Amino acid sequence: MAWWRNLAGSLALALVAAAVALGLPALDRRLPEARPLTPGLLYHVGGGVRLVPPAGALLDIARARPGRRTGAALFLLGPVRLAVVATPFARDLAAAATRLRDKITARRGSQVTGPEQPYVTAAGLTGLAGGYAGPDRIGRYVVFVVSGVAVEVTVSGHDAELRATLDHVDASVRSLTVRPPR
Numbered sequence: 001m002a003w004w005r006n007l008a009g010s011l012a013l014a015l016v017a018a019a020v021a022l023g024l025p026a027l028d029r030r031l032p033e034a035r036p037l038t039p040g041l042l043y044h045v046g047g048g049v050r051l052v053p054p055a056g057a058l059l060d061i062a063r064a065r066p067g068r069r070t071g072a073a074l075f076l077l078g079p080v081r082l083a084v085v086a087t088p089f090a091r092d093l094a095a096a097a098t099r100l101r102d103k104i105t106a107r108r109g110s111q112v113t114g115p116e117q118p119y120v121t122a123a124g125l126t127g128l129a130g131g132y133a134g135p136d137r138i139g140r141y142v143v144f145v146v147s148g149v150a151v152e153v154t155v156s157g158h159d160a161e162l163r164a165t166l167d168h169v170d171a172s173v174r175s176l177t178v179r180p181p182r
Contacts, residue, residue, distance in 0.1 A: 034059060034076055035058060036059075037059055037075075040052060042175075044071075045071040045073045045086055046065060046066035046068070046069075047067065047178075047181065048180045048181050049071055049084065049151050049177070049178050050177050050178075051173065051177070052172055052175040053082075053172055054168035054169055054171070056077060057075040057077050057082065059074070063083075068181050069088055070088065072086070077157075077161075078161060078165075079157050080156070080162055081157065082154075082155045082169055084151065085151070087152075088148055088149060089145055089148060089150030092145060093126075093127065093128060093145045094128075096143045096144075096145045104132045104141065104154075105132075108135070110132055110133065110134040111132060112130055113138075116130040117130070121144075121173070121174050121176050123176070123177045125144050125146060125176065125177070125178060127142050127144035128143055129141065132156075136158075138157070138159055139154055139155055139157070140162075140166070141154045147180040149178055151178060155169050
């Protein structure tokens with residue numbers, strides 16, 4: 001008689017495992033990959049970094065990684081991508097800019113274009129800004145270092161779409177604030 005209970009329990013567990021294995025991927029496919037954001041509200045990227053996303057931007061929820069000491073967010077404006085990444089960083093702004101340029105040029109066919117320029121947010125954070133080009137996209141970047149947190153901001157897209165959104169993207173980046181975790 002006990003073997004029937006074992007068999008019933010085993011079958012029940014197998015059914016639950018099958019439901020999870022088949023049901024979760026099906027549910028995941030039905031969920032949207034990007035969600036709209038409330039216009040004008042600060043978005044918490046993580047690592048103490050906040051900014052007001054550009055009007056009309058969608059958040060790619062698969063790439064949003066808010067955390068206490070680190071964070072990442074990818075905002076989509078049609079084909080234009082605005083990425084914000086915050087990580088602990090114990091060096092200076094020049095080293096952070098070198099690290100970001102190295103990441104950009106590590107992509108096959110991508111290169112930094114022109115000299116870097118100082119960039120200042122509305123809150124007074126000072127960073128370095130530059131441009132880059134790849135095989136199928138162009139972009140801009142800004143990097144900041146605030147109290148041990150490096151913030152890397154990149155925006156990329158095709159020439160016409162990127163130019164059409166740059167004012168909105170710039171307003172968003174200028175809204176950036178950093179309150180490092182304690």
